[in-house]
Amino acid sequence: MNDLSALSQLRFVAIPRLAAHGRWRVEAMRSLSEPMLLWFTKGQGRITIAGSTRGYTAHNAVFIPPGVMHGFEVGPQVFGTAVYFGRDCTLPLPKVPQHLRIRETFAQQELNMTLDAIQRELGSDIPAHDRAAHHHLGLLSVWLERQVHKAGGEVKDSDAAGRLVARYANLLERNFRSGMGVAEFAEALGVTSTHLTRCCKQTCGKPASNLLHDRLIFEARTLLSDTKTPVGKIASELGFASPAYFTRAFQHKTGKSPSAFRKEA
The missing domain is CATH 1.10.10.60 (Homeodomain-like)
Structure with a gap:
C-alpha cells in the first residue's frame, strides 16, 4: 500500500457485529469489492466459499479476495475479527481464497499482536502513527504469505x-x-x-x-x-x-x- 491515505479504507469489525442487523448479512451468498480476512478466535460454524462448504473453528484465518462469493454462519458463541482492506489496497495479498487452520500458538499470538498493533496505531494521534500502521499492515501481509506457504498453497477443490x-x-x-x-x-x-x-x-x-x-x-x-x-x-x-x-x-x-x-x- 504505497499511498498511506488508503489506510482510511481499512476497517476492523468484530465478527458478531457483522450480524447485528440481521444474520442474512453474513450467511447469504454475496461478494465484496475488497479483500477481507476473517480471524475466528472462538466458536465454530460453516463457511461457504466459491460454492464449497467447510467447517471452521477457533484459530481459523479465512482470506477472501474481492469478487468471490461467500457466506458463513455466525452463532452466539462465535467471536473474532473481520479485516476489510479497502478497494485501493495494493498489499501483496493472496489471489485465491485461503482457509488456514492456525495450530501453532506462536502463529496465533503473532496474528493477534499484529492486528492489535494496527488498530492501536490507527487510533493514535502520535507522530508517524500512519506510517507505523502501514508497516504493521505489511507484516500482516507477510504473516498471511508465510501461513499459506506452510499450509501448502491454497484452498483447492480436489475433485x-x-x-x-x-x-x-x-x-x-x-x-x-x-x-x-x-x-x-x-x-x-x-x-x-x-x-x-x-x-x-x-x-x-x-x-x-x-x-x-x-x-x-x-x-x-x-x-x-x-x-x-x-x-x-x-x-x-x-x-x-x-x-x-x-x-x-x-x-x-x-x-x-x-x-x-x-x-x-
Whole structure:
C-alpha cells in the first residue's frame, strides 16, 4: 500500500457485529469489492466459499479476495475479527481464497499482536502513527504469505465437482442480475442442470438453484434496507420478469413482502 491515505479504507469489525442487523448479512451468498480476512478466535460454524462448504473453528484465518462469493454462519458463541482492506489496497495479498487452520500458538499470538498493533496505531494521534500502521499492515501481509506457504498453497477443490461448482459460483457472481436461470448457467458451463445441481449438493449441501436465489435475495435485501430504490426497479435490476414475481420469490425466501421487509429494516 504505497499511498498511506488508503489506510482510511481499512476497517476492523468484530465478527458478531457483522450480524447485528440481521444474520442474512453474513450467511447469504454475496461478494465484496475488497479483500477481507476473517480471524475466528472462538466458536465454530460453516463457511461457504466459491460454492464449497467447510467447517471452521477457533484459530481459523479465512482470506477472501474481492469478487468471490461467500457466506458463513455466525452463532452466539462465535467471536473474532473481520479485516476489510479497502478497494485501493495494493498489499501483496493472496489471489485465491485461503482457509488456514492456525495450530501453532506462536502463529496465533503473532496474528493477534499484529492486528492489535494496527488498530492501536490507527487510533493514535502520535507522530508517524500512519506510517507505523502501514508497516504493521505489511507484516500482516507477510504473516498471511508465510501461513499459506506452510499450509501448502491454497484452498483447492480436489475433485471435478468442486472445480465445476467454483466455476458456477464465479459465473453466478458476475451474472446473477441477468435473469439467467440454472439451466442457462449450466449450458454456459457445458453441463446439464441436473449434473450441476448434483455437484452443488455434493460440495455445499445445496442445489444450484439455492445458490442463485440466495445471491439474488441477498442483493434485494441490501437494496431494500440500505437504499430507497423502488421495489419495481429492484425487481428489474435483478432480472426478475415482473415486480409480482419478485415479490413472490422474496416472500418465499424471507417470509415477508419486500415492502414489509423495508419497513422493518
